[in-house]
Amino acid sequence: MIEIRPVETDEGIEAWRQVRIAVLPNERTASVDEMQRMATPEQLLLLAELDGEVVGCGITKHTDTGGEDRSFVQPRVIPEARRRGVGSALLRALAAHAESVGFQSAGSNVEDEGSLAFAARFGFRETGRHVEQVRKIRSREEEPRVPAGVRIVSIAEQPELRARTYHELALQAFDDMPTPLPVSITPEVWEREWITWPEGSFVALVGDEIVGCAGLMRDDDRPDRAENSLTAVRRDWRGRGLARALKETVIAWGAANGLREIYTWTQIGNENMRGVNEKLGYVTRNVTISVRAPLPLP
Numbered sequence: 001m002i003e004i005r006p007v008e009t010d011e012g013i014e015a016w017r018q019v020r021i022a023v024l025p026n027e028r029t030a031s032v033d034e035m036q037r038m039a040t041p042e043q044l045l046l047l048a049e050l051d052g053e054v055v056g057c058g059i060t061k062h063t064d065t066g067g068e069d070r071s072f073v074q075p076r077v078i079p080e081a082r083r084r085g086v087g088s089a090l091l092r093a094l095a096a097h098a099e100s101v102g103f104q105s106a107g108s109n110v111e112d113e114g115s116l117a118f119a120a121r122f123g124f125r126e127t128g129r130h131v132e133q134v135r136k137i138r139s140r141e142e143e144p145r146v147p148a149g150v151r152i153v154s155i156a157e158q159p160e161l162r163a164r165t166y167h168e169l170a171l172q173a174f175d176d177m178p179t180p181l182p183v184s185i186t187p188e189v190w191e192r193e194w195i196t197w198p199e200g201s202f203v204a205l206v207g208d209e210i211v212g213c214a215g216l217m218r219d220d221d222r223p224d225r226a227e228n229s230l231t232a233v234r235r236d237w238r239g240r241g242l243a244r245a246l247k248e249t250v251i252a253w254g255a256a257n258g259l260r261e262i263y264t265w266t267q268i269g270n271e272n273m274r275g276v277n278e279k280l281g282y283v284t285r286n287v288t289i290s291v292r293a294p295l296p297l298p
Contacts, residue, residue, distance in 0.1 A: 001052075002086055004093045007045035016045055019057040021221065023076045026132075026263070026285065028219035028227050037192055042101045046093055048077065048086050055081035058090040060098045063107050064183055071103035071295075091122060092297065099295045107292040116289055123298045124291035127180045131274060133282035134263040141255040144248035147240050150212075151205045152249050155198040161210065165203055166190040168210045173232035178269030180290075194229055200257070201229065202249050204242055211237040214246035216254060216262065226254060228264035231273065243276050251280065 007016050013032045020029045030038065035045075040061060048056030056077040063072040075090035098106050108124065110116050116126065146152055155162050166187055174183040185194070195201050201215030212233040216226040228250065233242045254262055264282065266273050274282075 001050070002084075002089050003049040004089055005047055005049070007047055012047060013045070015047055015054050016057040019047075019054065019078060020076055022078050026134075028217060028225070029221065031220045034196070042071075042103075044094065044097045046090060048075075048090050050081050050084060050086055053081075056086045056090050058094045060094045060106075062103075064185055064189070069102065069104040070181075070292075071098040071106050072108065073098055073106045074108050087118065095122075095295060095297045103295060105292055105294050106297070107290060109288045109290055111286065111288050116291070119291045119293075123293040125293065126289055127292050128290040129268040130265050130288045130290065131268065131284055132263060132265050132286040132288070133274065133277045134261060134285045135251065135277070135280065135282040136261055137251060137255050137259050139255060141252045142248065143252055144245045145241065146204075146245045146249075147242055149206055150242065150245070152202050152246065153205065154253075155195060155201040155203065155215070158203070159198065161203045162191065162195055162198070163187065165195075165210055165213050169213055169232055169234060170194070170230060172235065173230060176235075178267050196229075197226075200226065200250065200253055202246060202253075204233075204237075204246055206237075210234070212242045212246050214243075214250050216250055216259075224258060224260040226259055226262055228262060231264075243273065244280065247276065247280055 007013055010032055013035055017029050043059065043061040046058040047054055056075060058075040060071055060073045063070045073091065073094040075087050075094060077087045095106055108119065110119055170185065170190060174185060177183050195215065197216050197218045202213065203210055204212035214231040215229040217229050219225045219227065231243060231246060251262065263285065264277060
């Protein structure tokens with residue numbers, strides 16, 4: 001018997017997290033506190049039980065790409081409980097909620113061709129692909145080679161740069177991302193989701209001008225691992241080795257602070273950044289497929 005129920009307590013959020021961790025062990029999962037901070041009025045978290053055991057989780061929320069009428073829905077089911085109707089039940093419940101709060105389409109991510117075929121049954125079509133690259137971190141890493149005239153500081157050192165980086169650099173970077181639709185991040189989302197580790201988040205300055213940024217997002221479940229946040233260089237400073245210097249700064253800081261793995265995601269079409277990563281020792285580990293369907297689902 002399949003039962004779908006909303007997440008309403010901290011214990012429910014933790015159960016939701018544990019399913020996601022089981023399905024995606026190579027990725028960080030937001031902590032209970034982070035998920036509470038990131039919650040929005042239109043968001044819905046679901047748990048799926050099969051014969052009384054929690055085997056799946058799902059989320060509906062507004063997506064960062066496209067307009068206000070676009071949602072993101074993501075069902076997850078642990079491998080041993082798949083092909084028993086749990087994923088379908090979760091997806092339909094998530095999509096129904098998205099439609100009820102006014103969204104006109106739903107996007108999602110799948111990790112393999114089997115999942116892509118599952119999504120296609122509900123009208124989802126591929127819109128893009130994202131590449132995951134991973135870098136093993138040694139106990140000591142080389143110091144960054146910073147271009148002349150550039151100073152790299154952490155957000156912890158100069159907290160006022162946090163908001164400035166959004167307005168002076170991040171918006172430009174989001175415009176340049178090779179995504180099917182524009183990325184739309186509000187200042188509030190930037191503060192809440194993109195700079196979560198000030199000590200490991202860095203800004204490149206020329207005088208008082210912001211010309212680049214890079215950073216890390218902490219993994220509370222795996223303290224020896226972190227995810228790269230936005231790495232961006234102002235258009236007129238690209239091609240001068242600044243992206244590499246920023247990433248080297250992040251790697252060196254990670255080594256000094258106990259990290260043993262850093263991973264990052266780039267879009268197909270962003271070969272320049274993937275090339276920078278490869279020169280720094282990152283290797284490809286995974287590719288995910290973005291899909292989207294109109295609501296209601298067939």
